Amino acid sequence: MTLQSETKAIAVTDLSLSYSAMVDVPHTNNRPFSRGTTRRVVHALDGVNMTVNAGQVVGLIGGNGAGKSTLLKAVVGVLKPSDGQINLWGRPHLLAPGMGFNRKLSGRENVILGGLAAGMTLDEVRNKQDEIIEFADIGGFIDMPTTTYSSGMFGRLAFAVATHVDTDILLIDEALSAGDTSFRERAVSKVREMCEKARTIVVVSHSTSLVSEMATHAFWLHRGRIMMEGEVGEVAETCLKHLAGGETAQMDRVIAGEMPH
């Protein structure tokens, strides 16, 4: 499926990332809305090492709070490493549906805004505009303000814009669930098409089945550390076994569609 080479695309070395965040401090009397807040340091990534070769499709799996999204944000440059480094061979793009959109404008106008926000030139956006609109398949709604869209329609348009960006390294964070079942199939097929163009892709999802479908290789992250790396099926199985029994694992599997809701 991929034109994988031995040339590196992403090399993460001893990456640690911490940041401070506001957290609630519950009062002893436990009255709602009477809580104070304090700032606490969150160690989101701790000594992560990861190498992804050019043309490889890699999955990142793990429970909630494992650090998967943080790792992608560090790669794309939104979050700065606290320690270690990330080397990139090519420009990364985080597939972020709806980024740069203005909800009061029409779908057609948002195609331009979203494309420019994703780093495309105006000519690139104009050349791909019809293709993006066709892919989104939202009919006459394209010229209506996006405030009138259903969440599914908005998701389809946003996904269509995000997947038409030409990039060397594509990072996908839980973005394949836009729209209905048929659109999801098209979304997965679109990402596969991108894989065939030798793009390097990192997919993050709670759904181990989705990751297994897309990727050949996977990393399992847990509490900011890489626990395992290898063939995607093996890593996914080990990850699920490790999490089984815990509330977090159960929730992950429900989201993954492997357990009834």
Added chain:
Amino acid sequence: MPTSSESPHDPSPTLTRRATRSGIPPLRDYFREAWRFKTFALYWSAADIKARNFDTWFGRFWHYLNPLLFGLIYFVFVGIVSDGFGDTERLAFIISNLYVWLFMSTTITSGVSSIQGGAGGIMAQSAIPRAILPIASTLTSFNLFLRSLVAYIPIHFGAGRTLHIENLWLPVLAVFMACLALGLAMLTAVLNVYIRDVSRLLPHMLRLWMYLSPVIWEYTRISGDGAESLARLNPMYPVMASWTIAFGGRIEGSEFSMVMGVLVFGAIAMATLAIGFLVFVAREDDFAVRN
């Protein structure tokens, strides 16, 4: 546990991200990357203008109506607290001064909210140079400011004001004003990332600053000596005095040097922009985690 070791045969990476202390990034790289998003800034600004008032009956006419209504309110206010409503010249004076003040205050407040609001997910999901956002919001304010001036033209001539040589200073003053407002917007946006109360205090501080500046009162009311002369240290003093003269001509008895006023204000504006920009880019790595 996997490890990644660099092979000596690997080509050099095109991009490296490593742990560094907060500080001013290499400016050449920063400007190059920001320039890549210039079209986005223009379209983001145009989209913002279109989206404003899109669901109102008067639509884009509010861009013209808003400053006029502000001017009328302050005309009434000044008339009540002073010795009478005065003539149409006072109305023209208040409205023309309020235009420039509104431009500055909206640039600062929208610059702060462009960072605080996350800018349509950009702050959390993209590495776009953050300075693009307050620059885009300044473009929006500047565009609206120029449009609103159209509504002032009939008031200008209706009040008996004419065209004169000092009018030529107006574009220079407007550009310096944009630089000052952008610099202040960047400084305030950074401060607001660390102390959220800043955005709550901001409207009150701006209102107070307006009353302390010769916006709805004449700059000639500042006498040359005593405590009142301290008002000349207000950076808004030279610009409002220059703006008043550039629009309506010199007020009788005024000894204000227009050239000196423009030079002083230009220096203040450029210094504020430079400091604001450097502080902003030095701290922008913190925006994603603190927003």
